[in-house]
Amino acid sequence: MKFQELRQDVCQTNRALAEAGLVRLTFGNVSGVDRQQGVMAIKPSGVEYNQLQPKGIVILSLETGEVVEGDLRASSDTPTHLLLYQELPYIGGIVHSHSTYATCWAQAQRQIPCLGTTHADHFHGPVPLTRQLKPEEITSNYERNTGKVIIEYLSAEEGNPEQIPAVLVPQHGPFVWGKSPAAALENAIALEEGARTALDTFLLNSHAEQLPTILLNKHFTRKHGCNAYYGQED
Amino acid sequence: MKFQELRQDVCQTNRALAEAGLVRLTFGNVSGVDRQQGVMAIKPSGVEYNQLQPKGIVILSLETGEVVEGDLRASSDTPTHLLLYQELPYIGGIVHSHSTYATCWAQAQRQIPCLGTTHADHFHGPVPLTRQLKPEEITSNYERNTGKVIIEYLSAEEGNPEQIPAVLVPQHGPFVWGKSPAAALENAIALEEGARTALDTFLLNSHAEQLPTILLNKHFTRKHGCNAYYGQED
């Protein structure tokens, strides 16, 4: 069986998504990509996380989206993931979840402001909200069009998918990415904690201020870029 | 011992109800039905979930409600379940719980609006609230009358028990059903998550909008009906 490492990585990160408390039932999926081999790998649709095995992970062509290997049906959200991999060449993993607090912001149709340093460690500013899909974008190619509105947002001036590796799709939930499936999961966990504390912060102070730019820059660059000094890697 | 499969199914789903965090103490019960044999099976009253055994499950006649097999007293909510099975011939399992957030909406006497796609995956619109029981419906045959107000609601134009497999009874809690006990439990878990995120969404945006019909239809039909493409079953 080819793609064994990719399968194991994606399988394990899907399980870790559930263990991190970001999903109930089967409301979420993790994918990964192997750009050299030209494939992406994703969770099969509707399979419970604790029963997921590497052999159940579905392998698809990065170019055409056709199944290359796998007996199970791929996640229904596969076309969204595929488009993100096609359009964002520097990402290696994607997490889609309906994690409780991030979903609340998506349902409230509000971006998540950057109110604290933990948020700033992972996201260089607010986590934005895409536009709503139009009726014709819902009725046909819904999942690919979900990817399209994400890319549309990121292509506009304000979006920066490397510095703010997540968006909220309104009335739906977050899509989060990173250099690898594990990095995407880390961002998804940070997003959920940021979403949770931001909500409760507003209950205490409805005028809570976002981080000043200088503090935002300080925390983000502690962990990212050539001058990072957080963690053990250089 | 007859009805062994039904007993095991109902026992296991009652345990899974507790493991899913939907009950505290003994505040909830799952039942199942075998229409060919003309019986329903339900949790015994007041028994702790982790001590529940298949042999403790009580078997009753679907027609008369009389106990067919079982040494323990059936759940006090049995007459509610019985009436639902009698009136809704296509359901195979029922979950009654006092899960925290669904109960809050029942206590607030508000229906749960459909604010997100996860809700729409399971419920084709808001989860409704029945009317309150009248004094004479409380003093005698209380539990059967609880079933009666549910059926009364579902019989009216707006109720659709196949597309919205749950109701809230005011100041009480949710009743949820499905094709099987496991399907009812899945709906109960989705209901609780929908109730939770809807509450917190309103804290962020008291004017949060329900899903437009086209998006509601899209998500519900992804998982239900002849054009469903979610999961592994065809």
Next chain:
Amino acid sequence: MKFQELRQDVCQTNRALAEAGLVRLTFGNVSGVDRQQGVMAIKPSGVEYNQLQPKGIVILSLETGEVVEGDLRASSDTPTHLLLYQELPYIGGIVHSHSTYATCWAQAQRQIPCLGTTHADHFHGPVPLTRQLKPEEITSNYERNTGKVIIEYLSAEEGNPEQIPAVLVPQHGPFVWGKSPAAALENAIALEEGARTALDTFLLNSHAEQLPTILLNKHFTRKHGCNAYYGQED
């Protein structure tokens, strides 16, 4: 070692208090009484629940409060428990905790209204708030005076310690009792869930109504008194 059964019962229920999530650190204690032998038994002060052993439980005279058996110092709240046992001859166990949501109501200095049937299953009406202690009641014999304001409340017309087996002490937390330590713990768990759902219900509907008397009576008498039909005991 005498009082072995009482020690084991009280030890186990203290551990169960922690397992039920009602305490953090060592913020709570369970006691029990053996009226025939004229003693009460209580958790030692400041000992962690998972390290508690039956031999660590302190036995005191029900009449004088003097230690009868035990090498450890009794909980600092012992004088409160003692007075409650002396004044309420029909109770067999007491739980004092700072469980999160019950504490919020105590800190808000509001009684917990009866908004749902789960609350009504355990408490025949709102869970009341005692008066604040006076300065001279705080500076000397603080813990015994805490018991005194509880008894003072219960002795007044509205208090009914058999039908509403809990009170909140303002800015402090709940005291809960029952026929046995286990029954007191069950009431403490029900209180916490009632406190939690009541808070969130008010966020959804600040005018949420209490249960009508007829529904309150129905649920309370399903579980209590000579016509009870909940559970397996007759």
Next chain:
Amino acid sequence: MKFQELRQDVCQTNRALAEAGLVRLTFGNVSGVDRQQGVMAIKPSGVEYNQLQPKGIVILSLETGEVVEGDLRASSDTPTHLLLYQELPYIGGIVHSHSTYATCWAQAQRQIPCLGTTHADHFHGPVPLTRQLKPEEITSNYERNTGKVIIEYLSAEEGNPEQIPAVLVPQHGPFVWGKSPAAALENAIALEEGARTALDTFLLNSHAEQLPTILLNKHFTRKHGCNAYYGQED
């Protein structure tokens, strides 16, 4: 290997910090000090708690902040810890976390009021908020300057680091200390519970009152000082 006891203590308390639910990912760190040997010990940067070993703990000179022993890079927050040890000679352990509810108060830029007796058991009054760092304090020596604003607050009239062993840094999170790492962790757990109940108390009563001084003194002195009578130690 020297400093073995200190390493084990700090390692174990970092693990306990995660087990207590006060951190997600690697958002927190515990340190300890050995003043006789002139060193402090702290978590390595970015290492997961459940993979932490005593040998990974970094030992630094209390005087110069230089690494004395250890192959890993010390926590990026080390300069904050170091300054606190240098300026507060009676503390033996420090916990820095981004625990959910304490962080909400920090993000709301509000001190945590003392609304209940559990808070008063650990903190002799509100848990204060330091001033914000100035731009020039962020751009260079950020972590040491974080310590500086804490010490600046504590040096002013109102601060009392022995009686109120915690502060919030605005838009960031809490720093908590104690006589030992374990004592600091106990204070951090109490802080989080106080922060949580204070938030929910304000949802029930936006005018909830702080404890009167006499009750505050009573509870704090039950656990601290020469007349303490809580716990097993004299």
